[in-house]
Amino acid sequence: MIADFLRPTRWFKRPGKSTAASERLSATSPPTPESEAAYKPLDWKVVRGILEWMRPYRRGYVITAIVGLLVNLCEMITPRYMQQLIDTDIPGKTLNLQVRLAARALGFVHPAWAKELAGLSRTHLAYLNIFSTIAVWAFTMAIGLLLQRWGILNTSLIGEKVLFNLRKRVFAHLQRLSMNYYDKTKFGRILTRGTSDIDSMFNTIVWGVNTLLSNVTMMLIAAVILIVMDWRIALAVLWLGPVLYLLNIYYRRRVGAAWRRVREGYTQVSSNLAENISGMRVVAAFNRQHQNLDVFNSLQVVNTSNNVRAAVVNGIYQPLLGLIGFLGKVIILVFGAYLVFHTAADPAARKFTIGELVAMFIYWDWFMGPVINFGNFYNDTMMAMACAERVQTLLAQEPQVQDRAGAIALPPVQGAVCFEHVTFGYQSDKTVLQDINFQVEPGQMVALVGHTGCGKSTIISLICRFYVAQQGRVLIDGYDVRDISGESLHKQMGIVSQNNYLFTGTVMDNIRYARPQATDEEVYAATKKLDCYDMIMELKDGFQTEVGERGASVSLGQRQLICFARAFVANPRILLLDEATSAVDTHTELLIQQALERLTANRTTFVVAHRLSTIIHADLLLVLDHGRVVERGTHQALLARQGRYADLYHEFTRA
């Protein structure tokens, strides 16, 4: 009643994501509503996982829990002070405990003072009682608050450490995972694992132990105090605890179902909205505005009625819960009042004072508080369960491709690439590549030709060891890629793909991304060689131009050129160009093609391109069809064969 308006958990909040951030995030990936469970019932496996995260700080958790307990104890004495205050004026009790103790202590020091104390008038005694009670009360609270300060500081510290360790672990694990994970998991989902899933565990990991322990002890202590103060009254009210608890559980279930409906309805509203905004061009082009607004509003009607229904459930149960709590108070009042009258009238009986009545009244609140608060704790925990399980699933995910034990570092290579009977499928039942064989000499240029989906990019991925073949071997300079460490392999490779991703930072940072130790001069030299030095100097701040979210401030063609420069500075032995020029217009492509000649000189190069004009000069053309190499040879040779390639080429030139 007095103290329950202040609970640390309610006051301690960490700011969430700024709106700017969520706006930026949603700009990169429109918030497609995720169909992921928001709550999950208690699961010991998940709990063990959470405890495992907390384990390194177990001593801290224990100590802070004990301090939390002490804070509780300090606060739970206060109703007794209230009792003293109220009973001050009641004759029959003279000096309160602390004054009596003080008097005895004083008696040792100076007997005269004690005598004087005993001779005080009733009013003066009352004043003494009041002042001493208030003083002790204040003192108790001061200790409690100091302990609480320490508790908040250290509990948060430990909890945050656990959370931050978890964040780092998730990130490091994501770096270990292979491309297959990134290919099959949606961007938004992966992001959620490292951000909101961990944020949602805040209440549980930071305050969970404390809340659970302090609430349980609070309830127990309150119950014990009630029983000790008057077991009859205690018996008359304590049975309400379980009743309230059961009702609370029942209510949770009801309201849980109602909120689930609300969430589903809201998801429909928001996904309709999101889809309509993303597809605004189509909406306008097909004159669908009116119909769409009607659909949207009908979804809103459902959403409204779901919300009102949830409000009805809340409207029934919330006051009901309050009512039961109040029933206990009425029982205490009636029974207590009876006892007060009864014992007051009976000189022989131990007096039941009004102060005791009031104290029990307050302890009843202490007893009921946790039962009602339990709801919040329960919700937080269920949410944390769902999030923790997802994070644990992620962490348990083994990278599909990883270095073998005893993998050796690949020594500097010449760049010979050899596929021996390679068969591969992203899913084991669907092969994408079937028995691929070829041998590429160092410095050669190989072009992969074929229709979309014939497996061209997959070959590139296998050379990169983003995936590992199910059958056969991929050899680089005679080393099986599975026997060497991924890092040493990738250090000697450069890839430019259609997805020309630039990181936030300057153009300079991006160009030396793969080799941070490259000097400015090296970067300039590289860009000059690629004919893009002038282009970069024309940018707003030259090499210091910030390329923002996905390189927003530079054009597609410029981005592509920066990517080429990045690969060039990395100075790889094997260069992989995966549809590197398909997104740019012919003009830029011309620029890039000229640069390409310099880039590919003396390197083994693999090229995948839609536009056949790019690959005419290749030393070897591999024509793929449904995962098999159907033709191989040079451009001229293949044309002369009048086979598959010739058809493709005719299609292309005539299209």
Added chain:
Amino acid sequence: MAVKRRRPQKTGVADQRGTGKQQDDPDESRQLSGSKPNDSSAAPVEGIPPEQMSNFRLLIRMFEFVGPVKYLAILACTLVALATFVDISTVNLTRIVINNVSTVVGATVKSPASAPAARTVTVPSRSKPAASSSSSGESFIKEIQTHFTHGPLRTTINLIGLLALFVAASTVVTFFRWLVNSKLSMDMVFSMRASMYDQLQRVGFAFHDRHSSGTLINRSLSDLHNIRQFVNMALVQITEIVLYIVGYNILLASISPTVGLVALLPIPFWFTYLRYFSNKAQPIQKQIMASGDELTMVLSENVAGAQVVKAFATEKTEIGKYDKTADRFFDRVLKNVGLFSNFVPIVRSIATASSLSLFLVGSLLCVSGRLKVGDLIVFGVAMGNILGRLQQLNQISSQYQTSIVSARRFYEVMLAQPSVKEMPDAPVLPPGSGQVEFADVGFTYGGAVKPVLEHISFQAAGGSVVALVGPTGAGKSTMMQLLARFYDPDQGVIAINGVDIKTVSLSSLRKSICFVFQETFLFSDTVANNIRYGSPQATDGAVEAAARIAQAHDFIMELPNGYQTLLGERGTTLSGGQRQRLAIARALLADPKILVLDEALAAIDPETEHLIRRGLELVLAQRTVFVIAHRLSTVRAADLILVLEHGRLTQTGTHEQLMAQPGHYREVAVLQLSGDAPSFPVPPGEAKGREAAL
């Protein structure tokens, strides 16, 4: 309902085609990004753009959404007032009960004043002392009966009965409060969302160009939520807070004016400290948010660029980057933790000190008989409530800050004027052959300096095939968008069938033009409904026929549920080429007079493209077709080729004509066909015709 009123005229709706991301024209989007403040299309109705509106104005404006629900709002406030009254009365009644008990006991017990020392107490034997000590069951029950019927408990019982009545009342009031509040809140958000939705559909391309769809989605969801929450808070919660504070102060003052005064004392301290704290906490919280954003960004970049990271083997560098950012974040969080670990105890100290001083004053007054013990218990409750509510007030003020930011963004959308306006009572576009004419058309994107199109003039005969070629950013897509009035040109006239398109109704204009975009957008619906998107009444047979022409039928039949297969997030994912074929089917079914293929076949392999072209040949006989393509081979056989460079038409003519003159076209044609030029001379005119042009 407000929604209905806000609905636009049927024809005023149509100009929404936000080119969204402008994927193929980065130059254009760069120009656009700089076009914020003085853009004419964003000019608000009232003359003051939202970004210049004062906070106060925004605050007032936010309440416009209360208008349609004002009776509910009044009801909600009344219920709150009622609930507050019942609540405070309950506390007061409890006090009276305790007081009553103490009075009765005081009377029962020999008057304290007559007792010389506190030690000796004599109790008058008002109720039989012997009976009570002997706890024989029968007399016990009898005794209770006496107490309850005419003993001192009687009044107490009556009072408690009254108390129960109040609690029952509070239960009922609370129920209706939940109901009314929820209804109020939902109705408000309903009309807000509907008008936002409507506005977004009406506001036009220029606006959608400037704002990414993610931003707009976020605005319609979270900004709107913030505003709604604040308005709701401001209405209902402030009423509640004020009533509680006033109510408890009145209660305290009525118990004892001195106590009432003492209760007021901590308020200025409390408020000062809360303000001081939020001022101090805000910068730290902002830093934390910034750190959080930074961390999220590193993560998101690494997820989006995972391939690059792996390809260059920079995993360790990236982990180092992330850890460093995380550590910085952690340091800031620690600062915040330190701040809060002080905040909670200080706030509680103030609260405790206030309560204790009330208890002190109250107890002293008790001793002198001016107060009764029951009054004491009110103090704790009252002080807790007053300070707690003030704290809420402080929270509302921070919510206000958030909602102002949200409101500004919200009104930026709501007050943006449609960039394309329809003439009142515009007639429908008269039927015709689909002849298109551009006469000296010039266009500049809002806010940009450099014009995108200048002096564009050409005529395309009805039923002809027109190809647009030129480097990225030359303005090809823009030209087509002007044709459908997604934007209006700054100068010049565009006419279809000889009629200025500005004079006809937007919906009739757009019904006669269909687009197939390079980036195909499909809705999360069935395949059939997606094809039917532009003509919902089309029969299944018509849908299938369109799908067959677009070479989509075969792969649709291979999908798990054929035409009834769900697409999108929860459904089947299609490849780029399959999506484009669906988009072509969708456009065909809409039966337009003019068809615009904006890089529409880019994701389709040459073989399928060939088949599609053959199919289209039959259907498109009587339509005018515009083709935008990078592949010169695709456009070679058009009736008319328009070469656009830097917003100007530099060359027009047929393939043969253009190949015969020096210029961009020949340059690029030679370049694209390089390598084959000697051995594969350009096939002669046999490829010419509608088929090859597509």
